[in-house]
Amino acid sequence: MIPTVYEGKGHRGQGRYALTESDHGHVWGVCAEVDGLFREPRRGTYVLFGWVPDGAQVRGWVGCRVWLVPEDSTLDPWLLEDAESLGRHPRTDGLVLTGLDDYMGPPEGHRAPVRLHDEHRWLGSCREFARVLPDAQAAPPLVLRGLSPSDRLRRALATGTRRTLDLDEAWLEIRDDNGDPLTDRLLRPRVRAWLPSSHGSDLIDLELDEELHRPVPGYARPVWDRWLAGPPETPGGWVGLDTRQREAWLELVRERRCKPKHQGRPVGHVYELDGRHITDEPSLFLALGEAVNGPGGYFGGCVDALVDCLRGDFGYTAPATLLWRDAATAREHLSHVLTSEGEPYDLVALVLEVLAEGRMRVTFT
Secondary structure, rough: OOOOOOOOOOOOOOOOEEEEEEOOOOEEEEEEEOOEEEEEOEEEEEEEEEEEEOOOOOOOOEEEEEEEEEEEOOOOOOEEEEEEEEEEEEOOOOOOEEEEOOOOOOOOOOOEEEEOOOOOOEEEEOOOEEEEEOOOOOOOOEEEEEEEEHHHHHHHHHHOOOHHHHHEEEEEEEEOOOOEEEEEEEEEOOEEEEEEOOOOOOEEEEOOOOOOOOEOOOHHHHHHHHHHOOOOOOOOOOOOOOHHHHHHHHHHHHHHHOOOOOOOOOOEEEEEEOOOOOOOHHHHHHHHHHHHHHHOOOOOOOHHHHHHHOOOOOOOOOOOEEEEEEEEHHHOOOOOOOOOOOOOEEEHHHHHHHHHHHHHEEEEE
């Protein structure tokens, strides 16, 4: 997406955000601030009745992905992302778990037992669970502050009819301080209100009747701030982050992947992978991306995406060699992981198999 270069390029945030029509690329306006982008997302809450832990108690943040595996093998597992344990449910034998719901979700009224795992170990089981309905709350609006509206948007606001205020489908495009594209969010905005802005004359604050589907949570804000300042110039900017912040870093790397053009290396090139900090799944793909495409580089965010990168135009020309340093760290942390159904497998061995099929020879030091 983000096909247009705006006048705000290079002005540290001026014109950082652009609201752009999805069909024809018309820019409704550009602004420097968006209220509602950085906030905590709505989370689902579950009570797991008859909770029996497998080993240690489940407390605090549980994992980026927690799978609820039903006893009934005809049903698929359900995903709870960024899961957190709130501890025991008062006066019951249940455990309270919150997270971002899988859009598929469990069947309505499901009451059979489930087991839970975090893709590394089994956490425990319960005889049944219930989803706690959240309190009814109005969705926080998305407000584009200091928006410089296009002539077309000015005419729509002046007309003020239901039809003209419905902007149909649009992208909220986000650029870094260099004016380069970083990521975007798809919206179906309808104008709720607009006022003169304190950011300057001829600017407005545009309030949209739209809740952002994927707001940026608090733990990811430092990662976004780093990337909004511009792409990293040295490798390993993610090393000091915890697992879910590494996931946020990988998400931005993944979303930015189609923006720059990757230059393929000559046949026989030797890539070097620094494996000292590969202690979780996101770090495996972050390190691999930087080995192939340099700081902030992308070369797959999961095994399936790695297959696509080996076949596509992502800076790699076969055959080649990957020199993997300190591979023992990845083997220690990723040689025993679980599928969504809870079946164990060796992620490092699987990645090596995929690389070999893509004609990337791996040597270890």
